[in-house]
Structure formats: C-alpha cells, structure tokens
Amino acid sequence: MKAKFSLLATVISTIFFSQVKDSTSTKTMSYIAEKFPITRALNVEYNQLTPYNFSSTLRGQELPEAKVKNFYRAKMSANINLITKQKFVLSTNLNYRYMSANTEMNDPAGSVFFRSKEDYHYHSESLSLTYFSKLFNRMMIYSASASVDGSEQHFERLRGIATATMVLRANAKTKMTVGLLVAIDPSVQTPVIPTFTYEHKFNNGLIADIILPKSVYLRKRIAENGRLSIGSELDGTSLYLYNIDSTDKKYEFRQIEINSGLMYEHYLGNSFVATFKGGAKSIVEGRLFEKSESYGSYIFQAKPQTTFYVNVGLSFDPFIKKTAQQ
Helix, strand or coil: CHHHHHHHHHHHHHCCHHHCCCCCHHHHHHHHCCCCCCCCCEEEEEEEECCEEEEEEECCEEEEEEEEEEEEEEEEEEEEEEEECCCEEEEEEEEEEEEEEEEEEECCCCCEEEEEEEEEEEEEEEEEEEEEEEECCEEEEEEEEEEEEECCCCEEEEEEEEEEEEEEEECCCEEEEEEEEEEECCCCCCCEEEEEEEEEECCCCEEEEEEECCEEEEEEEECCCEEEEEEEEEEEEEEEEECCCCCCCEEEEEEEEEEEEEEEEEEEECCEEEEEEEEEEEEEEEEEEECCCCCCCEEEEEEECCEEEEEEEEEECCHHHHHHCC
16 A cells, blocks of 8 residues: 555656656746655654554454554655656655554453564565656656565565556646556555545645545645645555464555644755654554455454554655755
C-alpha cells in the first residue's frame, strides 16, 4: 500500500516538470517553485502514538482484549531523479522504517497474562519510469514502477505498479488530473484503483489540495515561510514476521490507517523544511496473513480503537532553493 501512494505522489509532483520547455511552462512555474513540494528528496520522521486498546481474532476465534501501551516509529526516505529528460524521468524511491511496540493482553478476569516488547524493521526500494505524452490534445503521464521490500532478515516481496494520468486543467489557480493505478501484486484485494487530484487556490489565500485516494487537505500560508493544513490522509503499516507458529512460514502484517488533524510546515532556509503533525489516528484494521496468500486470507485480525499521534519531521530538497529563484 505504501508503495502505491508513494508512486502516486511522485507522479503528481513530476506532472508539470515536462512542461518547463512547453508553451504552458509560464503557467506552471509557480507550482514547481513551491517551498513545500509533495515529495522530498530526503525526509526523516518520528511518530509517537498514545496507548490504545484493540480487539482481535485468531483463526476466527475471539481473543481477550489487548492494549498497545507504547508505539513509536522512525522513518527515513529518499526520492531521487536519476535521469530527467523532456519526455521522461527515471527515479528511485528508498524507504526504511523502524517500529517498536509494547503490548499487553488481559484475561477476562482482568489479570495480565501476556506482555511483549517487539522491534521491527521494514524497508522498500523502487525504480520508476515516468513518460510524458499527449492524448486527445491533453497531457498524459504514464508510469511504471518495480519495487522490492523486506525486513532486516530478508528481501520478501516483488511488486509492480503502473499508472496512467490525464491532466484536465493546469493554470495558475487550478490543477486537476484523473487516472488509474494498477498494482501487480497477488496480495492486494483491489488491483485497480482510480486516482484523482485537485488543487485550487482561492482568493482568500486558502488552497484545497486533494490527492485521491491518498489525502484531502485545506491549506493556508502562514507568513512567508509557514504553511498550516487541516485534513486527513491514508497511511499504512507493513512488516514481516517469522517463526510465530513453530514453522518456517513467513507472514506479513498489514494495517490500514487514517490520520486526521493539523499539519504545520516551516521552511527553514537552505532547502530544509520542518514538519509537525498531530491529531487522531483511526486504524481501520490490521491483518496477519501468510506471505504467499492475499490480504483477504488472513489468520489474525485486529481492530484497534482510535488513538492520537504526534509526528515531527525534517526534510531536505535541493530543488526548493533553485526553483524559488526562477
């Protein structure tokens, strides 16, 4: 899931790059010159959750209620354009996540009979080719991506993703696209996903920023170097587990999350941007399934209660300073 959204954001952020040498370039340079681009060349984040309870089932049998007493996650990512031409862009995306969770389970009488502290490592790497063309006199962006992920022990899953995006509008106030994303991955239940992006700058300084199915935000510039946003974004957690049932089977745990709240970004200068996020995290569900099976063929399912999160991040993008001088 994370690979899908990462590729979608990368495609959207490069949509207008190919227009630099096109007749419409003067209309889109302000978009490129943003101090807060969708994707960042280098990004580091720390995420902390408040304690939360969750109910769960194992092979259809209900388990006693459990509690995650402490959960935090550190993330690092890099988005690098390897080759940039007028018609295509070859890029790579690198991700690493470290997660730590303290879990406690109670029996019906209320006494604690299970505690665990687990640390997890997850990484993913992808290579993407984005190609710019025209269809029905409208700009088209086609992309193909191959990615691999895994843990600190093994490389695990190879995936493929393809997208086709049509630019419906691109002017100084409004940018809108529609498209399709196709996932070549037997573990996903919905291999074809429609995509839609919409950005509109209102006269009062507010900006509607929609990237479906990833995020919906209403943004406002604060002075010259700050931006405040309110909205929601879809996120996910993936990790691989081994030797959990005295067999050599490999399992994947995948969790779908919706983060809703505030985000403040501040341009620090010299191509650095600091980010603070906070709000409510609704965890739709988390499922454990054999690596060879799909997300729908799970053996364990958890349904956590809503919790709260705080996220701080620092990103570096050398292109911010360059484009801001255009």
